[in-house]
Amino acid sequence: MRFGFHISIGGGFKNVVERALKKQCQTIQLFSRNPRGWNFGSLDKDDITEFQVAIRKADIRPVFVHMPYLPNLATQDKSLYKKSLASLATELERCDIIGAQCLIMHIGRGLFTSEDIALKNVGEGINQAFTKVKNSVILLLENTAGMGSEIGHNFIQIQTIVEQVKDNGRLGVVIDTAHIFEAGYQIHTKDGLDKTLKEFDQLVGLKRLHLLHLNDSKTELGSKVDRHWHIGEGKIGLEGFKNIVNHPLLRHLPSIMETPRKDDKEDFKNMKVIRSLVND
Numbered sequence: 591m592r593f594g595f596h597i598s599i600g601g602g603f604k605n606v607v608e609r610a611l612k613k614q615c616q617t618i619q620l621f622s623r624n625p626r627g628w629n630f631g632s633l634d635k636d637d638i639t640e641f642q643v644a645i646r647k648a649d650i651r652p653v654f655v656h657m658p659y660l661p662n663l664a665t666q667d668k669s670l671y672k673k674s675l676a677s678l679a680t681e682l683e684r685c686d687i688i689g690a691q692c693l694i695m696h697i698g699r700g701l702f703t704s705e706d707i708a709l710k711n712v713g714e715g716i717n718q719a720f721t722k723v724k725n726s727v728i729l730l731l732e733n734t735a736g737m738g739s740e741i742g743h744n745f746i747q748i749q750t751i752v753e754q755v756k757d758n759g760r761l762g763v764v765i766d767t768a769h770i771f772e773a774g775y776q777i778h779t780k781d782g783l784d785k786t787l788k789e790f791d792q793l794v795g796l797k798r799l800h801l802l803h804l805n806d807s808k809t810e811l812g813s814k815v816d817r818h819w820h821i822g823e824g825k826i827g828l829e830g831f832k833n834i835v836n837h838p839l840l841r842h843l844p845s846i847m848e849t850p851r852k853d854d855k856e857d858f859k860n861m862k863v864i865r866s867l868v869n870d
Contacts, residue, residue, distance in 0.1 A: 592616035603638055607641065656694045664701075709747060716754075761798065770786070772811075783834065800843070805818040806831070
């Protein structure tokens with residue numbers, strides 16, 4: 591299993607690899623632009639070239655880009671939907687330029703609409719984006735904890751979206767361990783993890799699982815409250831993560847930690863802990 595963190599692009603992509611190596615990353619996740627706004631500038635060709643050379647030299651792979659936070663394809667608000675669709679298409683294009691293999695997307699919030707309509711909106715939005723942007727970037731749906739009107743907190747919902755997407759060979763999934771635990775899946779025990787993966791394979795397919803977000807949970811099983819915590823210090827616990835990183839169906843996957851971070855020391859601690867759990 592290759593481990594990494596979300597890395598800042600502050601000051602340019604040319605600074606990413608140095609930051610990643612400092613944290614002993616073997617894989618990375620990043621934003622292609624400001625994640626909390628709609629506006630963005632074009633990518634600097636020289637900056638991207640420098641990044642690509644450095645990433646190959648450091649053998650950091652795969653590279654994952656995370657969508658900004660504002661887009662929501664599940665919405666019934668026509669203005670928001672239009673902006674969200676444009677954002678998805680733009681991010682697919684930017685991933686191709688950057689050289690990122692996958693784009694991670696939060697599935698969305700239904701807000702004032704039904705689950706069925708919200709899921710339909712997401713599927714239709716992905717179809718439109720894939721029609722507009724034809725490249726090899728894989729779009730990864732990130733499971734949710736189920737807070738409020740979030741959709742994508744169970745495998746049936748994710749299956750429904752996949753089945754709606756015509757070109758679903760370009761569609762994959764990232765499982766966030768905190769989210770899935772908070773949604774009620776008992777991944778903190780060996781039997782529970784086995785049962786969860788079996789259900790995922792039956793409904794979605796393990797072939798679609800491209801990445802793990804390794805985060806402990808500060809809240810209880812089934813809480814539907816999304817609170818990431820340090821590896822082994824939350825409700826999933828050290829034994830839970832030991833089972834996850836060594837599971838024969840998961841240990842080949844890249845994994846990104848999105849644990850709380852006041853400073854780099856906390857990342858160093860989480861990297862040390864997660865690596866100590868890997869069986870030789």
